[in-house]
Amino acid sequence: MSGNWAKAFSRGSGGKGRKAGTVVRNIEVAFQVKLREYTTIWIGGAADRLVFPRSAAQVREVVVTEGRSGRPVQVLGAGSNLLVSDSGVSATVLCTKKHLSKAVFLSDGSVVAEAGVMLPRLAVLCALSGLSGMEPLSGIPGTVGGALSMNAGSYGQTIGELAEWVEVVDAEGEIHRVEARAIRFGYRETKFPVQGIVVRAGFRFEPGTRETVFERMRQINEKRRASQPWGERTFGSAFRNPPGEVGSARELLERAGMKGEREGDACFSPKHANFLVNRGRATAADVRRLLSRGQSAVRVSCGVLLLPEVKMWGNFDV
Ligand SMILES: Cc1cc2nc3c(=O)[nH]c(=O)nc-3n(C[C@H](O)[C@H](O)[C@H](O)COP(=O)(O)OP(=O)(O)OC[C@H]3O[C@@H](n4cnc5c(N)ncnc54)[C@H](O)[C@@H]3O)c2cc1C
Numbered sequence: 001m002s003g004n005w006a007k008a009f010s011r012g013s014g015g016k017g018r019k020a021g022t023v024v025r026n027i028e029v030a031f032q033v034k035l036r037e038y039t040t041i042w043i044g045g046a047a048d049r050l051v052f053p054r055s056a057a058q059v060r061e062v063v064v065t066e067g068r069s070g071r072p073v074q075v076l077g078a079g080s081n082l083l084v085s086d087s088g089v090s091a092t093v094l095c096t097k098k099h100l101s102k103a104v105f106l107s108d109g110s111v112v113a114e115a116g117v118m119l120p121r122l123a124v125l126c127a128l129s130g131l132s133g134m135e136p137l138s139g140i141p142g143t144v145g146g147a148l149s150m151n152a153g154s155y156g157q158t159i160g161e162l163a164e165w166v167e168v169v170d171a172e173g174e175i176h177r178v179e180a181r182a183i184r185f186g187y188r189e190t191k192f193p194v195q196g197i198v199v200r201a202g203f204r205f206e207p208g209t210r211e212t213v214f215e216r217m218r219q220i221n222e223k224r225r226a227s228q229p230w231g232e233r234t235f236g237s238a239f240r241n242p243p244g245e246v247g248s249a250r251e252l253l254e255r256a257g258m259k260g261e262r263e264g265d266a267c268f269s270p271k272h273a274n275f276l277v278n279r280g281r282a283t284a285a286d287v288r289r290l291l292s293r294g295q296s297a298v299r300v301s302c303g304v305l306l307l308p309e310v311k312m313w314g315n316f317d318v
Contacts, residue, residue, distance in 0.1 A: 044084025060173040077146030085314025115145030132208030160185025256297035
């Protein structure tokens, strides 16, 4: 492990020596970067350090170096399911989307995708290769790594059902290839036998034709555009759907009169009550207030406790 890397890191984290961005041993690093620019809802304060690895080896290097320095590492994909607090996060944030974005299509119909590959791009590449399976996920604006860690899904398809194996870098920097059958893919959650950062995954898709795959994708995304806010700043579903027959989070919020309700510029979308949107300058505190109001309203009117689907980073106590 390079001493330069660790030195440059600590130099950058301190007040006067702070740099806007640099490259250490080929790894791109930026300091005190506002995370709002890396989230789809466009909210959140700065991270101490933001690193952009180009390979699994660079992910290992970051994990090991930061581990030795006692600095926590948090993984960021496309920030499409994330609320970062207004005061930011005191951590090294490892962003996969920028450089870990290669997808390789093999002749046997299987595909190997790095963690930062965006799902809509993977879906289009599959369609171009006449491979079917990704169409229902083609409108989810997340990365392969983020989707696998959440078991993202829509229109009857989850990403876990398409994966054959996943490679994970653990806290010691070891890379493990885990077969999909050893992973517990649940509703918007995944339990890997090894905790860590997803760096790569293998998928198998069904053969199809370009035309039929593109057409299916078009139909699915038309449905999505008709029922969800499109092109707005949002992190998608605010709450998980509760178990049982009590209704979806969207229905419960509507019943509780929360559709269109606001706190500052944060708003439960008038088009889809469970989509929380930023209508301008919403803060993380606004969003938290609105989430709490939604939760209370549903508990009082329907007797159901909604749990957030969105991941929250940083301190929300103040
Ligand atoms: C308009 C819109 C529509 C959406 N529709 C859907 C939908 O239909 N279905 C659905 O399931 N979701 C949907 N989402 C939510 C979101 O896109 C998914 O949850 C997506 O999988 C998150 O991926 P991401 O790369 O953005 O992860 P991020 O938001 O960056 O991170 C989410 C979590 O995953 C972790 N993570 C990210 N990358 C890795 C990695 N490489 N290794 C380990 N952990 C990692 C993060 O640490 C964090 O805890 C929608 C969001 C938006 C904005």
